[in-house]
Amino acid sequence: MTGNWGRWGERDERGTLNLVDETVVRAAVGTVRQGRVLSLAQPLGPDTSVPPHRRPPQRFMGRDAGDYAAGARSPDGFRFAEDTVLLGTHTGTHVDALAHTWTGDHLYNGHPASSVRSTRGAGHCGAERLGPVVTRGLLLDLVDHRGAPLEASSPVGAEELAEVCDRAGAQPGPGDAVLLRTGWWERHQGTEAYHDHEPGLSDEGARWLAERDVALVGADNYAVEVQPSPAGSTFPVHLRLLHRHGTPLVENLDLAELAASGAVTFLFVAAPLPLRGSTASPLNPVTVL
Amino acid sequence: MTGNWGRWGERDERGTLNLVDETVVRAAVGTVRQGRVLSLAQPLGPDTSVPPHRRPPQRFMGRDAGDYAAGARSPDGFRFAEDTVLLGTHTGTHVDALAHTWTGDHLYNGHPASSVRSTRGAGHCGAERLGPVVTRGLLLDLVDHRGAPLEASSPVGAEELAEVCDRAGAQPGPGDAVLLRTGWWERHQGTEAYHDHEPGLSDEGARWLAERDVALVGADNYAVEVQPSPAGSTFPVHLRLLHRHGTPLVENLDLAELAASGAVTFLFVAAPLPLRGSTASPLNPVTVL
Amino acid sequence: MTGNWGRWGERDERGTLNLVDETVVRAAVGTVRQGRVLSLAQPLGPDTSVPPHRRPPQRFMGRDAGDYAAGARSPDGFRFAEDTVLLGTHTGTHVDALAHTWTGDHLYNGHPASSVRSTRGAGHCGAERLGPVVTRGLLLDLVDHRGAPLEASSPVGAEELAEVCDRAGAQPGPGDAVLLRTGWWERHQGTEAYHDHEPGLSDEGARWLAERDVALVGADNYAVEVQPSPAGSTFPVHLRLLHRHGTPLVENLDLAELAASGAVTFLFVAAPLPLRGSTASPLNPVTVL
């Protein structure tokens, strides 16, 4: 098994997030110039579009202003509203935990896949293992490079990634959060087309990034990688990055505003919810320019 | 109406988060010395304790390793697991949106409370309006000040807040995220006692913070403010801060590790999920020392 | 207010189900000849089609055979599976409780509509008030009468109902469960078309049934009544039957097999779940021929 199994000890469940050490954090913080804060999250609510095999979020109000209008008591004038959400963890902008995909009988780093069960969720490599990510972000803007949003099923390979980096004057390095802008979300947001035949990272492109020891890879599409997968493979980038290298994937980003800012490197902060046993966490990734 | 209504225009739905301008962000970033990253979130999962009128989270696996063990097909060897969570938005570590509490017929800033309905959630001041918070954090450690975790129902007032600040050599100022450590979570985590008679901020203490234009107030208890509320009032701190001043509250923090670090001021990042119409968002607040 | 308000006392929440007395039950039981049992329910599961403003059911396995295949312990060889369902109560075959629709400020029989709230559901006239229904069923087969499934938006009025009854040699009477077969489900099951422009009962037809003191009205479409509603009215049959007459409606029946049997009258049994505060109950209505 090539990849990062064993690299941080046999009990490791954080993968390449281990590459973000204090030196990396300080360097990332040092990129801040303007103090401008951007969210990279897509909207999240009952209207969020999902692929056919998933269900959109639901929000249920347990108490709302209507209750008071209908006569509910307001002790000392106090009123409140609250709600409950039902949310597929791979819906909207989210980070895949390392328990999300595997092949054979083991998760990343050799943890037994059999620990991922209905009764308890992911016994290893769940979302609660990720912890907050504070590191340098690097935007690789394919739209800018090609001059147009990427076409359906268009792959992004190593050579193009290298060209984009050269042109941007910044190379991906250990601990970086690399964000790929394909333009797919900007083009198809809220439509069924978004969840079909997306452009995205090829397996060769993923290897190029893995070789550079990046900590995390994200994109403005639903699976980071090009879809459909090439014949003879199924989600090879998921297997390479999540499973072999222990590199979390952030899906369904909105990179329009970040791209418009012209920033290439920036402080990137992502704080997965410590959802015990979940295979992903909803996320509002933040950049500070 | 005293408070901040109208201060940022009649359409404002972000309240004191408006105080976090780029200057504040840069100053906050400038506090980073070590590059050490801490999560302030309590664990979140089916075992998370909740008050009697709420329900704990549920996690439902839609696909897991058991399916493959039982014979599910693995195209090209690819396997995955996914789950759905049912989560009360005021469960675990979370930030209250400004739509959470009010009195009379209006939310913060005069928005009609009648816009908060079963059918659409919070039409104004929902969690999706908050946006990411990147600012200076200030830890006010009451446990350290008193020499012991606070007793049940012990109030924290203005005078004590001032003493703690003086002793720490740091004053709350415009745009700060002020975090109060009462020790309640460390003492009662996972027990029913946690959700009863908590020590916390008094209304006078809340006014003292509001006068200093802080952006956000958080604590390591379930309601920030002392419980039960003084006779003749019901959640007065919620009304003062959320409703009148537009100051989001972060509840159910775990401040043990931050306190142990000795840090008083630090970079604080909180990125609420953009949950359209929700009255709160689960949160993994992050500090960078 | 014409209709049945006050007819069974001011506290009544069962409406025309009160008409089913022991004499009616005995007569209904007396119709059984063959001992053949039929279900009138449509399939219910994640694939159940719903109108655009509703969500399909979800089923979540909390434990299943995959867990054992993946190594879960089987004490003394014992294994089990269990699940949780998320179900809109107006999804699939169901009975509308009397709290489902109203006009003005009062539910059926003058109960305050304000008792129907987010916090507690329907304080009056909820599904738990209906109780089991055991009565004579009467099939009015419009498909047979017209010689073809009804066209979209085709109304069924009093004159046609009378003709069908005359031809069948059976008249609706006090306490009867009247079932209307439009053929809509048989024609459009599982398609989006099912939830649009259905043929069904006209308001005049509903009045004709109400005048005959029937206990319950059901149909093989999603709203019993013709859709869209005639200009100037919105769901008039719902208001007439549920609200004014206190007559529960059973929606989304499958009447194909019953019609094929040639039965006109039969023992009809419907046992709503005693769902406290719900506005409907899922149902598997049964006939015994």
Add this chain to the structure above:
Amino acid sequence: MTGNWGRWGERDERGTLNLVDETVVRAAVGTVRQGRVLSLAQPLGPDTSVPPHRRPPQRFMGRDAGDYAAGARSPDGFRFAEDTVLLGTHTGTHVDALAHTWTGDHLYNGHPASSVRSTRGAGHCGAERLGPVVTRGLLLDLVDHRGAPLEASSPVGAEELAEVCDRAGAQPGPGDAVLLRTGWWERHQGTEAYHDHEPGLSDEGARWLAERDVALVGADNYAVEVQPSPAGSTFPVHLRLLHRHGTPLVENLDLAELAASGAVTFLFVAAPLPLRGSTASPLNPVTVL
């Protein structure tokens, strides 16, 4: 394998419900004298008590009277309320489908247990296979026989069942629904004690019933059988009846009113929801005296 495997063909998924043929139905219908209808269901709602490893139902209003009080539009005066329920299928009064329990690798009748998965629920022997049950009910009133509600963990064996039958002058026979009254619900309803150490059927008692070819067994406790299970066995009655004999179990009955009526045999109707792939269905069982 003793029991009923193969008895109704290798594809059978209904077990002893097959014993309810038209002759049985007619005989059951023939027991009706009075026309009195009783529900045997326990209340069902957010307050329903559940054992520690399960969660109580939740009801979420999607629209209610509060929305109108808060200003929602009422086209032509029409108003409605609707709700969604989250319900563990083994919560409250319910019938266990034959997919609920097994040992080894096969469900009842040799169906592969591996067909019960997170992704699709029970591929065999799910609740949708049961169909409506209309048969003769037989009440075996242990409380009446012993002169008091049964004590915790008190077993009910073959000899006592025979005595009760002799005294009642009615013997269980092919196709019967046998209902055991232990008094446990009447004594402990709504308390935690209800879900612990219940009195109930012993394995030997279950065998006695199985030998008489009953169609279904129910009781006024949460598991039909005595708990805890005797040393060296785990839920032996579940395995005997559900797994080996294909006999559905109805749990959490309320038999107080039926017992008070003095009825011994009666028409029994249970109509499980056709929940595709579920391991149980909520139920409102009905008797007609």
